Amino acid sequence: MILRRFEMYSFEGPTSAVEAFARAATECARYIPEVLHSAIGQIKGAPPLNFAWEQAYASPQSYCRYMEHPYHAALLDRYLMIDSPECILTANALGVGLIGYQAEPEEFFLPSGARRVIAMQLREGAEADFAALAAAHLGKDGMLVSVFKDNWFGPRWFDAETIVDPNPMHSHIWEQGFANLEAAEANSSAWRSEAESLTDMMVEMVYAIEPGYGYATSAG
């Protein structure tokens, strides 16, 4: 199993600062080799969210090496923490700053293309029905990836073990993958009404994948 992690941000500030963070995220795996499957994207149509960073980690130990690395503290957090004068992250109430799940890399692997990531609060008892919905749409209407998992990472953001936040806003995540942004945007109607009937709320983020340093060309 691998630890799949998403950071979905609303940035506001000088273009140069946003570009500097994008460069830092894109280059992160060059300096912290424990960061796997690292890619960024510009989120479409989900204001104020406008920036996605997806990664993965082989283990909680690997994740802790990322968390404790000077590159994380001194460079990435320069743009993310309110106590940094160069912070460009704005507050929002969407609860997707850090979400993620456990899976085999083959489940989410996509060498290029676009994602739709849906964070949701699932209705009580709806897990099996939603899992069936996600499975049924894999391979249909251009959906190349369909992973439905519980938001395992959200409560464990500190070390991928300790539950720091016992009540994350989102209980589950549905990650979809497509060949390109047009295919992702075209695929949005067949599942929507059933998905809405199984959830209390959904936050939906679509972006084209911009691979970072070392972005894998195979799942392994």
Added chain:
Amino acid sequence: MNLAPVHIVDTASVDPADAMRYAELVRDHLAPAMHDAGAPMIALRTTSDALGEDVLVQVVWSVENHAGWNRARRNFFTDPRWHAAWADLAPLRKGGTRRFYYPLIEGAGA
């Protein structure tokens, strides 16, 4: 390079009229939360307010290493006092930097 101890140096540009208020908020509200989180304040200083420009208020926090900073970060981020302090401090800050510093030559100054 041995990255320990770590000094986190926060330099904020502040209107001279706000400098004392900013420093008092740091000393009385932010520093206690940071201390309890594991990152005590070891310096709080300013540039002159008689230069006709914004002053630079500099705060230095100290932790034993980056693992210690990561723990402190979790602790202060889950402390309501830290969030309350920054709700008051952030509007007073006009710019600045945060940088992480380490000893370069042993015995050549902290």
